[in-house]
Amino acid sequence: MIRYADVVPSLARPLHNPGDLEILLDRADGAKVVLLGESTHGTHEFYAWRAALTRRLIEERGFSFVAVEGDWPDGERVNTAVRGDGPDPRHALVRYDRWPTWMWANEETVDFTRWLCEFNRGRAPDDRAGFHGLDVYSLWESMREILVWLREHDPERVPAALDAYRCFEPYHEDPNAYGWAAQGSLACADRVATMLGALRDGDFGVWQNAEVVAGAEGYYRSMVRGGPEAWNIRDRHMDATLDRLLRRYGPSSRAVVWAHNTHVGDSRATDQSQYGEVTLGRLARERFGPDRTVLVGFGTDHGTVVAGPSWGAPMEAMGVPAGRPGSLEEILLNAAPPAALFVFPSGGPRPDLLTTEVPHRAIGVVYRPERERWANYVPTVLGERYDAFLWFAETRALRPLHTLRVNFREPETYPSGV
Structure with a gap:
């Protein structure tokens, strides 16, 4: 049996504040693109820490814009606002009206885009950082x-x-x-x-x-x-x-991308490749080169999340149960600090945790916690799927701008095996 408990402490760096991200910023110094993931579309810590890292990449390392897993027209309204040519970015974000609205119509994104608006204030138009949508639904x-x-x-x-x-x-x-x-x-x-x-x-x-x-x-x-x-x-x-x-x-531009782990991670390190799927992370490595691409995954063990019980259903704050036995989430819960940063070595020998396939949770906009024992996990070779990983043992639901239903039923009480 692989003893991950002996490996995790040597890889994990406790996360207390954005100053603890320095080693990841150093890793991103030579990158053309940094892709920041999330294992859910509705977790406060993912959005807040992703924003904190992006602020530092823009302010200290000269990154040019943020591109998100969202629609182009919606993104352009936000882009107009953050560049100082429109009203408060909140007005643009609250106009997100295609389900799932909470992905970008949330207070965490408001906080980041208001910071971006302030950062751009007084800068020349060609030197302002932008905000854009990458997706295809509109x-x-x-x-x-x-x-x-x-x-x-x-x-x-x-x-x-x-x-x-x-x-x-x-x-x-x-x-x-x-x-x-x-x-x-x-x-x-x-x-x-x-x-x-x-x-x-x-x-x-x-x-x-x-x-x-x-x-x-x-x-x-x-x-x-x-x-x-x-x-x-x-x-x-x-x-x-x-x-x-x-x-x-322009030729010296650099981008930060926000999207789900299932897009950010390299599909060749998951079962997605067996199904013939490619991912944005894999395509970025192929287009820009692995040395100029940094893929960062995010994960959590338990807490609450915003999602819908079915496609188009009203959003709810749902309970997220502890990770299933043998999962990456269980491994890190038992061996890592409550909040931790992992930056994987780019060469040389690697520990088993980074080279062995383990189940890794993925929660989408539709989530049914009662299926945790047999669904919601992607087989993952961690050190090949990502270049770095942010871990939060316990997390809470983000704060949508639109009406939120609250359902804190314990998923463990649901019927199982039916």
């Missing part, structure tokens, strides 16, 4: 953004965009309806490609919205078939968007 909102901008600034290109928009109209903004209708045909793909070709050399924001529409069209068409294709379209879109942003900011 098909109809991106189409509307394109048409509004073109009608005001470039009316000659309206017909191509309007033709694509009208192709989607019969589906009443229902991605499932479009996905099923598109089986066996390209449906609106040709019209979207025509629009994208017409807009690629124009305004950057319009071009990016067109790329979102193209990505979303393929994503929704693939989603209903199942398999890895839809996942890969989404992560490849985020990778391409990140690259476009870096080019937009």
Whole structure:
């Protein structure tokens, strides 16, 4: 039996305040991109410490912008605010109205974006740090953004965009309806490609919205078939968007990314690779090189989290039970400080904890704690999936801007094995 208890103390550095992150900042010094994860989309400590690390990367190490697992139009409203060209960032964040709203419409993100707004104050426009969305879900909102901008600034290109928009109209903004209708045909793909070709050399924001529409069209068409294709379209879109942003900011630009561990981690170190899935973290290592990419995972053992019991259900603050036996969470609970930083050695011999596959919890926007004993875990080779890891034994739910239901039933009391 591998005795992880003898290994963990030698790797773990206690975390008390942002000053304890210095070794991770040093590791990020030569990086083009630093990807910061989370094992849930609803944990206060993940958002707060991710923000603390990002502040230091921007303020002390010259990183250029933050790119998040969120939609492009929503991100651009926040970007306008943090650059000082709009109202308080809270007004932009509270407008997040697509489920799951709490991912970005929360007080933790308000705190960070207000800091970013203050950081940018007085800086030259080209030297201000930005905030952008990488994701692919905003098909109809991106189409509307394109048409509004073109009608005001470039009316000659309206017909191509309007033709694509009208192709989607019969589906009443229902991605499932479009996905099923598109089986066996390209449906609106040709019209979207025509629009994208017409807009690629124009305004950057319009071009990016067109790329979102193209990505979303393929994503929704693939989603209903199942398999890895839809996942890969989404992560490849985020990778391409990140690259476009870096080019937009200039050759010396550097990015911080916020996304779930299942996107940030390298899929080759999990069972995702067995299913044919690629991840943003793997794609970043391939695009920029492993020496210029830092992947940081986050994890917790127990506490509370914001999630929904089913897709589209009202968000709740739910109880998170202790990690299952043999999991990374149980190992760290027993051997690591309550809050700890692990920065993995980049070369030489590695301890078994970093080279042996262990189950590692992943909680999405949908969470059913009663399934903890047989679901919610990703088999992980820790030292290959990430370059560093932040650990918090006990965590609490983040603070949404919208109405939150509270359900603190103990998951252990739920029926199991049925």
